[in-house]
Amino acid sequence: MQAAGAMPALTLRMLFGQMLPYPDAIAPATTAGGNCSGTSGHYSGGKVNSEKLLENNRFWAESLRARDPEFFERLARQQKPEFLWIGCSDSRVPANEIVGLMPGELFVHRNVANMVVATDMNFLSVLQYAVDVLKVRQVIVCGHYGCGGVRAALSHEELGLIDNWLRALKALYHQNRSSFTDLDEEAGVNLLCELNVRRQVRNVCHTTIVQNAWARGQELVVHGWIYGIKDGLIKDLDTTLSARDQLDDTFLYEA
Ligand code: CO
Numbered sequence: 001m002q003a004a005g006a007m008p009a010l011t012l013r014m015l016f017g018q019m020l021p022y023p024d025a026i027a028p029a030t031t032a033g034g035n036c037s038g039t040s041g042h043y044s045g046g047k048v049n050s051e052k053l054l055e056n057n058r059f060w061a062e063s064l065r066a067r068d069p070e071f072f073e074r075l076a077r078q079q080k081p082e083f084l085w086i087g088c089s090d091s092r093v094p095a096n097e098i099v100g101l102m103p104g105e106l107f108v109h110r111n112v113a114n115m116v117v118a119t120d121m122n123f124l125s126v127l128q129y130a131v132d133v134l135k136v137r138q139v140i141v142c143g144h145y146g147c148g149g150v151r152a153a154l155s156h157e158e159l160g161l162i163d164n165w166l167r168a169l170k171a172l173y174h175q176n177r178s179s180f181t182d183l184d185e186e187a188g189v190n191l192l193c194e195l196n197v198r199r200q201v202r203n204v205c206h207t208t209i210v211q212n213a214w215a216r217g218q219e220l221v222v223h224g225w226i227y228g229i230k231d232g233l234i235k236d237l238d239t240t241l242s243a244r245d246q247l248d249d250t251f252l253y254e255a
Helices: 010-020 051-068 071-076 123-134 146-156 167-175 185-205 209-217
Strands: 083-088 106-111 139-143 221-227 234-236
Touching: 010 146, 051 071, 083 123, 106 123, 123 139, 123 209, 139 185, 146 167, 146 185, 185 209, 185 221
Parallel strands: 083 106, 083 139, 139 221
Antiparallel strands: 221 234
8 A cells, every 4th residue: 555645544443443333333234135125133124314324424533533633634635545446336345445445545436237338427537537637556346246237137137227237247248158057146147247347357448548548657557356245355356457468459549
């Protein structure tokens, strides 16, 4: 982790090790089946009052300030994150938390199934700002096993508008369908989750944003990781790219 002058002095251990749980924390939903409709614990059918979240926020901010009075002032002046995170919107994969980073340390883009879509102005704007202005040095595409978006793409159920967002995943499955023949449903979902990360890493590098950064000599490394919801661990898929000669010629623009 780069230790820039403006980086916060706190560590995540200080934050989560000593400050959590909140005075009356919301218990995690029961996730045995991977869905979030559990009715045990404090969280029951969405009945947690949103006031509780605001109360948690005040506790969080006060606790941080108590340990580092300058923390928010320092962050307000500048953000200088080292990393851009591209992850799934899934509530079980909170970006900062699973990699132990504090506010100010991770620039984040999340969407359903951590897709990198060449016509998505939202994503392109995030990437361009992160690379050209913030000058992040590492991009992390992090998928997760058991991804609901990937599972939906492997089914024939019509879910609505989102089917169009996920259709590139159907194409990815179709392209690799011979690899799925001996797999049960769960293994198939997880294989497509991994293939998706690999594909999205390439898609990041196929943008003119990344290729122009490399052309001007800017250091930029793009990683592909996958998170295990069942054990909380991230696996590096060893699909890291950091130079144009690692890309297929088809996708290269003139340097
Ligand atoms: Co997901």
